[in-house]
Amino acid sequence: xxxxxxxxxxxxxxxxAAIRLREFGASVVVIDEQPSPGGQIFRGIERNAxxxxxxxxxxxxxxxxxxxxxxxxxxxxxxPSTQVWQIEDGWxxxxxxxxxxxxxxxxxxxxxxxxQERPVPFAGWTLPGVMTVGAAQILLKSGGMLxxxxxxxxxxxxxxxxxxTQLLNLGGRIAGFLDTSTPPxxxxxxxxxxxxxxxxxxxxxxxxxxxIKRSGIIVxxxxxxxxxxxxxxxxxxxxxxxxxxRVEADVLLVHEGVVPRIHETLxxxxxxxxxxxxxxxxxxxDRWGESSRKSLFVAGDAxxxxxxxxxxxxxxxxxxxxxxxxxxxxxTDRLRKRAHLDRRRKRALALRPFLDAMYPPPRNRLPxxxxxxxxxxxxxxxxxxxxRNSPADPSAVKAxxxxxxxxxxxxxxGYTVQALLAEVHGLPVSEVRFFHIRPPLKPVTLGxxxxxxxxxxxx
Amino acid sequence: xxxxxxxxxGGLHGLSAALQAARRGAAVQLVERHFLGxxxxxxxxxxxxxxxxxxxxxxxxLEAARDWHDMExxxxxxxxxxxxxxxxxxxxxxxxxxxxxxxxxxxxxxHFHEQMVGPDEIRSLLPGISAHCLGGAWVSSDGSADPHRTxxxxxxxxxxxxxxxxxxxxxxxxxxxxTGWRAETSRGVFEAEIVVNAAGAWADHVSxxxxxxxxxxxxxxMMVVTERSASRIxxxxxxxGKKLSLKQTSQGTFxxxxxxxGKLAADRQSATVDVVALAASMQAAVRVFPELEGVxxxxxxxxxxxxxxDHRPVIGFSQQVEGLIHVFGFxxxxxxxxxxxxxxxxxxxxxGHTNHDLDxxxxxxxxxERVAA
Numbered sequence: 056x057x058x059x060x061x062x063x064x065x066x067x068x069x070x071x072a073a074i075r076l077r078e079f080g081a082s083v084v085v086i087d088e089q090p091s092p093g094g095q096i097f098r099g100i101e102r103n104a105x106x107x108x109x110x111x112x113x114x115x116x117x118x119x120x121x122x123x124x125x126x127x128x129x130x131x132x133x134x135p136s137t138q139v140w141q142i143e144d145g146w147x148x149x150x151x152x153x154x155x156x157x158x159x160x161x162x163x164x165x166x167x168x169x170x171q172e173r174p175v176p177f178a179g180w181t182l183p184g185v186m187t188v189g190a191a192q193i194l195l196k197s198g199g200m201l202x203x204x205x206x207x208x209x210x211x212x213x214x215x216x217x218x219x220t221q222l223l224n225l226g227g228r229i230a231g232f233l234d235t236s237t238p239p240x241x242x243x244x245x246x247x248x249x250x251x252x253x254x255x256x257x258x259x260x261x262x263x264x265x266x267i268k269r270s271g272i273i274v275x276x277x278x279x280x281x282x283x284x285x286x287x288x289x290x291x292x293x294x295x296x297x298x299x300x301r302v303e304a305d306v307l308l309v310h311e312g313v314v315p316r317i318h319e320t321l322x323x324x325x326x327x328x329x330x331x332x333x334x335x336x337x338x339x340x341d342r343w344g345e346s347s348r349k350s351l352f353v354a355g356d357a358x359x360x361x362x363x364x365x366x367x368x369x370x371x372x373x374x375x376x377x378x379x380x381x382x383x384x385x386x387t388d389r390l391r392k393r394a395h396l397d398r399r400r401k402r403a404l405a406l407r408p409f410l411d412a413m414y415p416p417p418r419n420r421l422p423x424x425x426x427x428x429x430x431x432x433x434x435x436x437x438x439x440x441x442x443r444n445s446p447a448d449p450s451a452v453k454a455x456x457x458x459x460x461x462x463x464x465x466x467x468x469g470y471t472v473q474a475l476l477a478e479v480h481g482l483p484v485s486e487v488r489f490f491h492i493r494p495p496l497k498p499v500t501l502g503x504x505x506x507x508x509x510x511x512x513x514x
Numbered sequence: 515x516x517x518x519x520x521x522x523x524g525g526l527h528g529l530s531a532a533l534q535a536a537r538r539g540a541a542v543q544l545v546e547r548h549f550l551g552x553x554x555x556x557x558x559x560x561x562x563x564x565x566x567x568x569x570x571x572x573x574x575x576l577e578a579a580r581d582w583h584d585m586e587x588x589x590x591x592x593x594x595x596x597x598x599x600x601x602x603x604x605x606x607x608x609x610x611x612x613x614x615x616x617x618x619x620x621x622x623x624x625h626f627h628e629q630m631v632g633p634d635e636i637r638s639l640l641p642g643i644s645a646h647c648l649g650g651a652w653v654s655s656d657g658s659a660d661p662h663r664t665x666x667x668x669x670x671x672x673x674x675x676x677x678x679x680x681x682x683x684x685x686x687x688x689x690x691x692x693t694g695w696r697a698e699t700s701r702g703v704f705e706a707e708i709v710v711n712a713a714g715a716w717a718d719h720v721s722x723x724x725x726x727x728x729x730x731x732x733x734x735x736m737m738v739v740t741e742r743s744a745s746r747i748x749x750x751x752x753x754x755g756k757k758l759s760l761k762q763t764s765q766g767t768f769x770x771x772x773x774x775x776g777k778l779a780a781d782r783q784s785a786t787v788d789v790v791a792l793a794a795s796m797q798a799a800v801r802v803f804p805e806l807e808g809v810x811x812x813x814x815x816x817x818x819x820x821x822x823x824d825h826r827p828v829i830g831f832s833q834q835v836e837g838l839i840h841v842f843g844f845x846x847x848x849x850x851x852x853x854x855x856x857x858x859x860x861x862x863x864x865x866g867h868t869n870h871d872l873d874x875x876x877x878x879x880x881x882x883e884r885v886a887a
Contacts, residue, residue: 141789149789156793446682451549454556454662457765462741462812493813494787498741501770502807505800507793 058082058132060377061148061161063139063319066094067119067363068355068370069167070126075374079383083131084159086150090136092123094169095189096363098196108199111224113217115363122367140495142323146350149495151503158507163350163377166320166338167370170313170356173335174467175417178281180309181429184288188218188310201227204305207291209280211236212312212414216263223266231272231302233280233293235311236414243412252405274300278419282307312414315357318464322492323348329485333360334416334470336489343376343387344369352377360411365403372396420478421471428468430461438472442479449476449490462498465490517543517678519863520697520706522685522720524548525555527841527848528712529668530856533589535863536675543704544677545697547684551665554714554848557817559737559759559771560661561750562850564627565600565653566616570826570874571847572625574854579627579655581853588853590674591667594660594764599749601631601639603650603802609754613651627653642746642805650754658750658761661849668852688723690835708863710839715782715818717828717842726834728880733821733846734776734785736792740809742766751802758798768809770799773846776816785816821845822880829858829875839863840877 060076062069065087076083093100097119103109104120126133134152141149146164150157172189179185188210194200201222206229208215219229250256267273277293277300284290292301312333320327320338326347327336337359344352354373355366375391378384391397421427423436433456441458445451449472452458458472459465465472469490477484495504519535521528524546536542546552562582567575585593604610617628631652636643639652673679680701687698694707713720721728743766750761752772759772774795776785792814800807822828825845832838841859844851861868 141787143789158789446549448549450552454551455666460739460813462810464812493815494789495811495814498810498812500808500810501740501796501800504789504793504811505796505807507790 056084057160058084059161059381059383060084060163060165061086061146061159062131062165062167063148064094064167064169064355064357065089065092065126065133065135066167066169066355066366067096067122068169068357068366068373069094069165070122071367071370072165072167072354072374072377073131074125074129075371076377077129077131079374079378081378081381081383083129084134084161085131086134086137086139086148088136088138092126092133092135093119095193097123098193103196106199108195108225111221112196113221138497138499139319140497140499142319142496149507151499154500154503154506156499156503156507162381163352165344165352165354165373165377166357167353167355167366167373168316168319168357170315170360171466173311173314173416174471175309175311176421176425176427176435176471178279178422178425179283179288181426182282182284182288183286184284184305185282185307185309188215188308189313191308192218192221195221195225199225201225202306202308205230205303206306206308207231207233207302207304208308208310209233209235210308210310212310213260213410214313215308215310216260216267218308219267220263223270229267229271230304231274232267233277233291234273234275235280235417243409246409246412250406250409252402256406311417313356313360314470315359317489318466318492318496320346320353320357321489322494322496323351325351330359331485332411332415334418334484335360343379344373345376345380350380361404361407365400365407368396368400368403372400421475427471427475428456428458428461430463430467431457431459433458433468435471435475438475439479442476447476447480447482447487449473449488452476453490459490464498465492516705517541518706519543519708519710520545520695520704521710521712522697523712523714523717523842524550524679524681525553525712525714526551526665526668526852527844527855527859528710529665529672530852531710531712531841531859531863532677533668533672533675534856534860536672536677538860538864540860540864542677543680543706544672545680545683545685545699545701545704547682549681550669550679551662554817554819554844555665556661557737557815558661558849559761559769560659560664560849561600561759561761562595562657562659563600563653563750563847564850565602565651565656566752568826569623571851574851574858574870576625576627578851578854582657582659582850583655585667589667589671591663591670593664593667595657596659596764597655597657599639599652599654600656600752601636601650601652601749602752602754603636603643603647604754605647605756605802607648610648610650613754617651627655629653639749640747640751642803644802644804647802656750659849660764664852685720685723688720688725690725690837695837708837708839710841710859710863712841714842715820717820717840721840724832724835724838726832726838726877727882728828728840728877729882730828730843730880731821731823732778732782732785733819734778734816735771735819735846736774736776736787736795736814736816738770738792738795738811738814740768740770741812743768743809746805747803753798753802756798757795758802760799760803767812768806770795772798785818787814787816819844819846819848824879827851827855827875828877828880829855830872830877831862833877833881843880
């Protein structure tokens with residue numbers, strides 16, 4: 056099959072781009088891993104609309120309903136429950152769905168594949184019972200599942216607060232919130248005036264905090280959090296005011312912000328920039344969302360964390376950019392102005408500089424005994440030892456330790472390895488490369504690859 | 515910086531030659547433009563195979579086979595070598611006949627390392643093998659090693675022997691004077707009496723710098739590694755006439771190769787996976803081992819290495835320039851030969867000659883004038 060545009064991801068950015076491109080009459084295919092549209096933020100939006108969970112998920116979530124409905128009638132071909140495991144120049148996308156592989160061709164590609172939670176290793180993070188807030192939220196949105204027992208949340212940023220609020224709205228309980236954010240720094244406060252443009256957003260954050268305080272305790276100013284237990288999480292300990300504290304815990308949900316998904320753009324050799332404040336890489340894009348590779352566009356959180364509202368607008372902008380690039384429309388500048396896309400995006404991003412300064416990624420030294428690569432169980436100490444014996448290149452550390460060779464394909468340990476190499480070699484993190492990203496972009500079975508039609512004829 | 519010998523290329527063949535020469539008292543420097551084992555040595559499936567060797571390579575291969583059974587003695591580590599055996603299956607009658615003929619030929623030459631195995635034996639060696647496989651050739655003392663562990667072991671042994679290894683060091687110019695070589699690099703100037711070109715896929719480039727222009731193709735063999743899985747396959751398995759080589763590592767992952775080629779970039783500096791060719795390899799793997807169908811592939815990569823037209827390596831002194839030794843062009847099957855070829859190159863460095871017959875590997879085969887003529 057051949058299309059004008061292939062969009063990877065049916066979240067806010069992908070859906071709004073598809074809708075806009077269909078208005079131009081472009082042939083569009085949208086490929087998404089989930090069984091229904093919405094992305095992470097609007098996961099399960101269609102099904103949840105009629106469920107008791109819906110009111111508890113909040114007003115922002117409910118806004119996804121109209122977007123998903125418009126996407127459904129847009130005329131874009133939609134391939135749910137489908138993985139993109141290789142993208143080739145030209146562009147060819149290799150997909151699998153229901154155990155079968157296929158290749159589709161497109162004149163332009165839009166990566167709207169969003170973000171992933173920033174992996175932050177600490178002592179005990181691989182223990183059953185410890186999971187991310189994002190994973191807990193998936194369970195909530197997919198089946199209304201709530202964590203049971205003594206539930207602790209540790210982390211910083213808007214998502215833990217939002218999730219805690221959703222959980223409390225549904226009658227769940229939180230034993231305590233371990234706030235890992237450091238007291239607001241001057242750089243954050245300086246950005247507060249700009250953030251007032253999103254007064255509602257600020258207010259929302261404060262409201263969420265009040266709700267949590269009513270349910271459990273809030274702990275601040277601690278260090279060296281450890282999750283402990285045999286086979287399963289049993290208790291948490293931390294250091295505060297020279298004393299070791301210890302509480303019982305059944306579930307610990309952690310979250311330290313989100314980072315763009317970069318495997319696709321790294322694999323395709325796009326230029327990236329290093330966001331030092333938030334400690335992540337993102338593909339460089341021009342004002343239309345086009346990457347350093349012609350006809351390859353990136354929109355939404357995948358090109359830098361901005362949240363769902365900014366993602367819908369950047370999806371529209373990318374749609375215009377693609378229409379211009381493919382010669383489908385010559386009026387993209389005028390259309391951009393008429394829809395006030397830049398002004399709307401600026402407003403949607405108003406709170407972002409404040410949040411970025413308020414919630415920097417943790418930068419404390421990782422103890423040697425902590426596992427950095429959970430697939431291959433490689434400790435920070437082993438990575439440091441390998442780094443001392445090699446140039447500051449993650450491929451060398453990978454070869455020496457197997458770190459990054461497991462099924463997560465380096466998604467969990469990539470930044471940790473980069474940071475450890477920088478530490479050992481005395482370099483800024485931005486000067487250490489990320490892992491080389493090799494195909495497949497997602498694990499795919501031998502049988503699935505073997506099912507590629509073209510290959511049958513090649514043998 | 516001055517030494518007796520400057521080795522260009524930090525792959526296993528460069529390291530092995532460095533180690534052997536240093537042990538015989540030579541002052542050795544080795545430069546590598548990336549990090550040790552960055553290309554073919556780190557990308558290899560690390561099969562330790564005498565099975566199906568080209569006749570010209572067989573003496574070096576059989577000598578190396580003895581080394582592999584005592585790597586502890588050679589480099590102080592077993593390099594992850596396991597003598598799990600190598601099996602070449604025949605998927606049809608014609609393949610079986612050709613295997614039989616080869617084994618008879620070997621036996622006539624006095625080599626008895628390969629044995630014919632029938633359908634029952636291959637099923638006892640490989641319980642999951644597809645019913646259509648008819649038999650094959652078996653070498654019980656062959657096996658496989660861990661490439662990264664091998665690189666580390668050779669590096670550590672070379673350093674202990676006094677080799678000076680400089681990584682991230684690109685050679686930009688080579689000039690020969692009456693007293694020896696002068697190498698300009700990204701990390702300064704090096705001087706040596708002898709230069710060894712062990713630059714793998716970029717050996718042609720080094721040969722040009724040295725004034726002895728050679729040419730070769732670049733092999734871009736693709737490799738696939740899967741997630742971990744329960745242990746079920748012990749030997750390394752190939753299929754006669756097919757692009758398939760498969761083993762299960764000690765970690766439980768499956769490593770699948772066999773020579774399906776990726777796409778070489780126009781500048782010959784990198785290569786990428788060719789999905790359609792890869793799919794053909796996966797069909798071959800699933801055909802021989804149907805139960806692997808549901809195992810997930812985690813990563814694929816392409817190893818780059820020099821390839822000659824007859825697939826035999828180039829080992830020997832330059833015919834054009836004094837004090838220049840070439841060792842490259844292993845064409846995708848050089849891993850097993852590392853210990854013996856290192857000794858041969860050290861013979862050339864330290865004595866100027868070797869007792870091994872290198873005629874089949876002579877440099878003139880790949881000289882540009884020869885090819886043009």
